Every structure is written in structure tokens, then in C-alpha cells.
Amino acid sequence: MKLTLHIWRQRDSETKGEMVQYIVDDVSEHMSFLEMMDVLNDNLVKKGEEPIAFDHDCREGICGMCSMVINGQPHGPQKGVTTCQLHMRSFNDGDSIYIEPFRAKGFPVVRDLIVDRSAFDRIIQAGGYVSVGTGSAPDGNAIPIKKEEADEAFNAATCIGCAACVASCKNASAMLFVSAKIAQLDRLPQGKVESKERVSKMIAQMDEEGFGNCTNTGACSAECPKEISLENIARMNRLHLKSTISPT
Amino acid sequence: MAFSGLFLIVFLTQHMLINMLSVIDSLRLNFFGVEESNLFNEVAYFMGNNPLVQFGLQPVLIAGFMIHMVMAFVLQAKNYAARPDRYQYANKARAYSWASMNMLITGGVVIGFLGLHFYDFWIPELKAKYVTGKAHIGDGPATEEILADVNRFYPELVHRMKYPWRVAIYCGSFVLLGLHLNHGFQSSFQTTGVSQGKYIPLIKKAGITFSIVVPFLFTVVALVHFFIS
Numbered sequence: 001m002k003l004t005l006h007i008w009r010q011r012d013s014e015t016k017g018e019m020v021q022y023i024v025d026d027v028s029e030h031m032s033f034l035e036m037m038d039v040l041n042d043n044l045v046k047k048g049e050e051p052i053a054f055d056h057d058c059r060e061g062i063c064g065m066c067s068m069v070i071n072g073q074p075h076g077p078q079k080g081v082t083t084c085q086l087h088m089r090s091f092n093d094g095d096s097i098y099i100e101p102f103r104a105k106g107f108p109v110v111r112d113l114i115v116d117r118s119a120f121d122r123i124i125q126a127g128g129y130v131s132v133g134t135g136s137a138p139d140g141n142a143i144p145i146k147k148e149e150a151d152e153a154f155n156a157a158t159c160i161g162c163a164a165c166v167a168s169c170k171n172a173s174a175m176l177f178v179s180a181k182i183a184q185l186d187r188l189p190q191g192k193v194e195s196k197e198r199v200s201k202m203i204a205q206m207d208e209e210g211f212g213n214c215t216n217t218g219a220c221s222a223e224c225p226k227e228i229s230l231e232n233i234a235r236m237n238r239l240h241l242k243s244t245i246s247p248t
Numbered sequence: 249m250a251f252s253g254l255f256l257i258v259f260l261t262q263h264m265l266i267n268m269l270s271v272i273d274s275l276r277l278n279f280f281g282v283e284e285s286n287l288f289n290e291v292a293y294f295m296g297n298n299p300l301v302q303f304g305l306q307p308v309l310i311a312g313f314m315i316h317m318v319m320a321f322v323l324q325a326k327n328y329a330a331r332p333d334r335y336q337y338a339n340k341a342r343a344y345s346w347a348s349m350n351m352l353i354t355g356g357v358v359i360g361f362l363g364l365h366f367y368d369f370w371i372p373e374l375k376a377k378y379v380t381g382k383a384h385i386g387d388g389p390a391t392e393e394i395l396a397d398v399n400r401f402y403p404e405l406v407h408r409m410k411y412p413w414r415v416a417i418y419c420g421s422f423v424l425l426g427l428h429l430n431h432g433f434q435s436s437f438q439t440t441g442v443s444q445g446k447y448i449p450l451i452k453k454a455g456i457t458f459s460i461v462v463p464f465l466f467t468v469v470a471l472v473h474f475f476i477s
Contacts, residue, residue: 006337019336072338079342210330216435216439217343222343234439235441237441238441238442240441
């Protein structure tokens with residue numbers, strides 16, 4: 001496959017970036033998108049040019065590190081996958097592909113396609129944990145939990161924190177991520193104890209990081225590689241309302 | 249936004265129901281041989297003269313609308329600031345609907361429509377009641393007797409709806425209102441946290457039904473008075 005790539009190049013957060021065009025003509029349709037980027041970087045290094053910086057780690061859709069907006073969609077055109085799981089057979093020979101970093105005030109560009117997502121870490125640090133004593137590992141059946149609750153808690157826990165929700169939202173809102181983390185803990189007995197305090201602190205931190213507000217377009221859930229449900233946002237809103245009316 | 253939106257949904261429903269009385273009046277007068285039908289007049293007179301409605305509910309309605317409108321612009325400004333560097337390639341994220349992505353446009357059209365609606369009905373009513381002390385029907389002279397007439401509301405409504413350009417603007421605005429409600433109804437329940445589990449399909453269906461039925465019936469009111477009354 002021969003592809004024309006338009007890639008965002010930016011030296012650092014202080015420097016102005018621009019789209020730069022590259023041609024790659026030795027791409028196999030069996031390659032993953034990141035392998036295609038590796039091929040391009042090999043070519044650039046051989047020519048003595050600066051390779052393109054991009055985030056990646058596990059390359060199997062678990063770590064949430066890959067963060068590219070491909071032709072206007074976070075993680076590209078295929079539904080329910082991360083960039084590293086996207087294969088070049090999703091594109092056609094001769095295609096032009098536009099690759100940009102996730103864009104949000106809360107995610108400053110570090111270099112090229114790499115953005116600083118530590119805002120998510122600070123939101124988790126604000127309350128996305130269980131601090132009450134839960135004792136040592138109990139017997140599996142010691143605390144009965146309804147299967148539906150356990151399943152929904154697990155579904156919320158599949159959020160890998162990649163931030164595609166923020167990248168896809170027209171308001172750069174982080175509510176799907178924050179709500180998934182809140183719902184995951186709120187659905188389980190050990191996490192429920194601190195729900196009200198947690199939701200207030202995490203939402204306050206989310207606002208402080210400069211993310212936008214949710215207008216319920218549903219783009220976040222539609223673009224999420226783990227297909228996290230919008231129901232988590234409604235649950236978070238409900239908890240937030242309760243914690244505002246009755247903080248304790 | 250969500251609470252003021254839900255409040256306005258309730259207001260729209262009662263406004264539509266009252267307006268439908270004028271359609272019943274028109275059908276009775278024009279097709280059922282009834283010589284006098286004042287359902288709309290009676291309710292309109294009550295709404296316009298009852299102290300609780302005028303000085304209790306009306307200020308709440310104005311406040312609700314102002315909160316909804318101001319919050320929309322404040323939220324839009326904050327949301328715009330949350331992405332200072334825009335995407336070079338247009339955002340192609342899969343969104344649920346055009347309406348959900350363009351609430352400010354549909355809401356802006358509704359605000360514009362309300363300007364015309366106030367010019368047609370609300371401002372002349374305030375002027376008649378609190379400034380001149382005289383009301384008129386259509387292009388006729390303003391008198392104190394007309395202001396005191398319980399049955400002046402229906403003929404004034406019919407007069408306003410006789411102009412094609414006005415009916416066209418009203419009907420076009422109702423389409424945009426429908427799109428605004430199509431997203432707003434469901435979104436209000438999502439934001440207030442009511443949307444959960446088994447209620448989600450119910451809320452979605454109710455939202456779609458409401459966003460079609462209410463604007464459609466408002467359109468019926470305008471068209472009935474244009475073509476029949």
C-alpha cells in the first residue's frame with residue numbers, strides 16, 4: 001500500500017505545530033497502525049530526519065497509551081479498538097490519512113503526537129480509590145454482590161484511561177472517564193462507603209484541569225475503545241446531586 | 249440547564265394544550281355549526297388575569313427561561329475554552345444525532361422565534377394592560393372596552409395567523425424546536441441522573457414522541473387558523 005500521511009509535528013508545548021506530509025509506499029495491509037508508524041520512522045531515521053514521537057506501550061489494547069486522532073476519529077475508523085489494534089486493512093491503497101494528537105486544554109502537547117495526560121492521574125488521586133480498611137482478601141462469597149452489579153462494575157473497570165472520550169467530545173469533556181472510575185467503585189460495597197466524598201472531589205479536580213462540560217452527544221461512548229456506557233455519567237450525575245444536597 | 253429545561257418542557261406542554269383549545273374552537277365554529285365557542289378565550293383570559301399566574305408563575309417562567317438561555321451561553325463559552333487548539337481535520341466522532349451537536353443553533357432559532365412571538369402577543373398584551381389601558385383586535389382601533397372583553401383573544405390569534413410569512417416562520421421554527429427537544433428531553437434526564445437501566449429506552453421513546461408531537465400540534469394550531477379560521 002502507498003499512503004500519503006499528514007502528521008502533526010510540534011517540537012514542544014511552547015512551539016507552534018503544523019501538519020507535515022509524508023509518503024510511505026511499503027505498507028502491508030497486515031500491519032497495525034503503529035507498525036506503519038514504525039516503518040515511517042525507520043525511513044525518516046535513514047534519511048537523517050527526526051522521527052515522529054508517539055505514545056505506545058503494550059500494543060494489545062490494554063494500556064491506553066496510544067493516543068492519535070486518525071482522520072478525525074480517536075483511535076481511527078474502526079469501532080471498539082485502540083490505535084494499536086487498528087490494522088492497515090482498514091484503509092485503501094492511495095489513501096490520505098490525517099494524524100493529530102488528542103486535543104484538549106487539559107492535555108498539552110509534549111511533542112508531535114504525544115500529549116501529557118497526567119490530568120487523569122490527578123483526578124484519580126483526588127478520590128478514585130478506596131481508603132477505608134477492607135481487611136485481607138476475604139472468601140469470594142463472604143460479601144454477596146448481585147451479578148448485575150458485579151458485571152456493571154467490571155464493565156466500568158474496563159476503562160483503560162486512554163482519553164479518547166475527551167478527544168472525541170466536542171466540549172473536550174472528561175466525564176465518561178471520571179464517571180467510569182466513580183461507578184466502578186460505587187457499585188461495590190467497599191467503594192460505596194466513600195462515594196459522596198469521592199464524586200465531589202473527582203468532579204472538582206476534573207473542573208480544575210480545564211475539561212469541558214458534558215452535553216450528552218454520546219460521542220465519547222461511541223468512540224471509546226472499551227465502549228464504556230453513558231449510563232455511568234447519569235450515575236455520576238445522580239451521585240453528585242445527592243452529595244451536593246447531603247454532603248455527609 | 250437540565251432542571252430549567254425540564255421546567256420549560258412542562259411549560260411547553262401546557263402552552264400547547266391551551267393553544268389546542270383554539271383549534272377545537274375553530275373546528276366547532278367552522279364545521280359543527282356552533283355559533284359561539286370560547287374555550288380558548290376563557291382559558292386565555294384566566295391566564296392573563298389570574299394574579300397567581302401573572303405575578304406568581306409568570307416571573308418563575310421568565311426566570312426559568314433566562315437561566316436556561318444564560319447557562320447555555322456560559323456552558324458554550326466554557327466548553328469552547330476547553331479545546332483552545334482546534335483539530336486540523338474535522339472531528340468525525342460518531343455522535344448520536346445532528347440535534348445533539350447543534351443545540352446552540354436550534355436554541356438560537358427558538359430564541360429568535362420567541363422575539364417574534366413576544367412581538368405578536370406578549371408585548372401588545374403588556375402594553376394594553378399596563379401602559380395604554382386599551383387593547384385592539386387586528387388592525388382595529390384600541391379601546392378600553394376591547395381590553396375588558398373576555399372574548400378578544402381568539403380573534404386576535406386568528407388575525408395574527410392570517411399572514412403567510414408569519415405562519416411560515418412559525419412552522420419553520422417549530423421544526424427547529426422539535427430538533428432542540430429531541431436532544432434536550434433525553435439529555436435533561438441524563439444530566440439529572442434519572443436515566444438508568446430499564447428507564448433508558450422509555451425515556452428515549454418518550455423524548456422522541458414529545459419532540460414530534462408537541463411541535464406538530466403547535467404547527468397544527470398555526471395552519472388551522474391560517475387555512476380554516
